Amino acid sequence: xxxxxxxxxxxxxxxxxxxxxxxxxxxxxxxxxxxxxxxxxxxxxxxxxxxxxxxxxxxxxxxxxxxxxxxxxxxxxxxxxxxxxxxxxxxxxxxxxxxxxxxxxxxxxxxxxxxxxxxxxxxxxxxxxxxxxxxxxx
Numbered sequence: 555x556x557x558x559x560x561x562x563x564x565x566x567x568x569x570x571x572x573x574x575x576x577x578x579x580x581x582x583x584x585x586x587x588x589x590x591x592x593x594x595x596x597x598x599x600x601x602x603x604x605x606x607x608x609x610x611x612x613x614x615x616x617x618x619x620x621x622x623x624x625x626x627x628x629x630x631x632x633x634x635x636x637x638x639x640x641x642x643x644x645x646x647x648x649x650x651x652x653x654x655x656x657x658x659x660x661x662x663x664x665x666x667x668x669x670x671x672x673x674x675x676x677x678x679x680x681x682x683x684x685x686x687x688x689x690x691x692x
Contacts, residue, residue, distance in 0.1 A: 555585050555661030560592035563583055564581045564583065564594045566679070567665060567680055568581070571596065571667070578667055579596055579667035580594070580595040580603035580606070581664070583663050584612055585660075586660050588611070588612040588642075588662070593607070593608060596667075603666035606644070606646060609649075609664065610646060610648045610663075610673075611661075611662045612662070613649050614649035614650055615662035616643065618659050620651060620681075621647055621648060622645075622670075622674060624643075624645050648665045649662060649663070650674075652681050652684040654685065663680045663684070
């Protein structure tokens with residue numbers, strides 16, 4: 555994951571949010587360790603979505619799974635995110651891990667501002683786009 559790809563992902567997310575939902579979002583892109591590479595929010599995106607999108611991307615990178623999968627794990631094992639001793643983890647849907655075609659985690663994306671299933675749809679599209687990028691599989 556690099557800044558150039560992150561910028562491309564943000565632009566793609568904004569375009570999809572406009573075309574499919576007509577509402578603003580916040581987008582966070584982080585590296586494989588969960589450190590923020592890029593963030594942007596559309597005009598009039600909910601202020602709370604700034605931290606939420608970043609938390610979703612962070613969680614996906616750190617846990618190596620999408621946040622909806624992490625949430626299922628929490629429910630299945632009757633756990634709280636705080637059980638992992640990291641107050642930045644969240645089970646809110648809309649974070650997706652980015653992997654190479656061989657399964658190596660390279661980063662994650664987080665979307666916030668829409669309904670959970672809409673956040674997930676955009677995040678999954680971005681993860682697929684990032685995973686297919688030539689730089690990711692060189």
